[in-house]
Amino acid sequence: MAVPAEANTPMLVPHLVVGDAAAALDFYAKAFGAVEMARLPGPEGKIMHAAFQINGAMVFLNDDFPEFCDGRSSTPVALGGSSVTIHLHGPDVEGRFQRALDAGATVVNPLEDQFWGDRYGVLRDPFGHQWSLAETVREVDMNEVVAQMAESGQMS
Structure with missing residues (x-):
């Protein structure tokens, strides 16, 4: 049987490992729709x-399967954190942020208006993954962003 062309559609997919995948699926439905x-x-x-x-x-x-990872757990909790932040951008960031908190996420950085034009905050889900949420609230010229970064000492 021939493989349909859509079976090989190019994509990049984050793959999360957690300690309780069934609970994570429920959380992501409640927190992020x-x-x-x-x-x-x-x-x-x-x-x-x-x-x-x-x-x-x-x-x-997927659930954690240390037996397939050289006997080591690969959840963010077991690793002491994650080097990846999953970013969700779109309207009603206040509502989306609160919905995630109500579902069990914790605040890493509260929602605040940022110099680059977004209202932006960071959450940690109950499984150790970090999520940033943002909504563009004003257009900002890239020169203004660079100037703000230089002024704040974020660029040398």
Whole structure:
């Protein structure tokens, strides 16, 4: 049987590893309006693979399987944090931020108007992943952004 062309559509998909994928799927639905696309069960009630969409973008998810990672856990909790922040941009950042807090996220950086023109804040989900949320509230010229960064000492 021939493989349909859409099976190989180019994409870049974040793949999250968590300690409780079923709970994470519930959290992402409540916090970010995630729509579950697939869930493949694995051994001992774990989830081998799940796919969901947020803002039309695909995200993969699975339970932690140290036995497939040189015997080491690869969750942000086990690693002491994550070097990746997942960014959600769009309207009603206040409502989206509060919705995530109500679902169980914690504030890393509160929502504030930023010099680059966004209202921006950062949350940590109950599974250790970091999410930034933003809404553009004013247009800013790139020269103004660079000047603000230089003024604040963020550029040398």
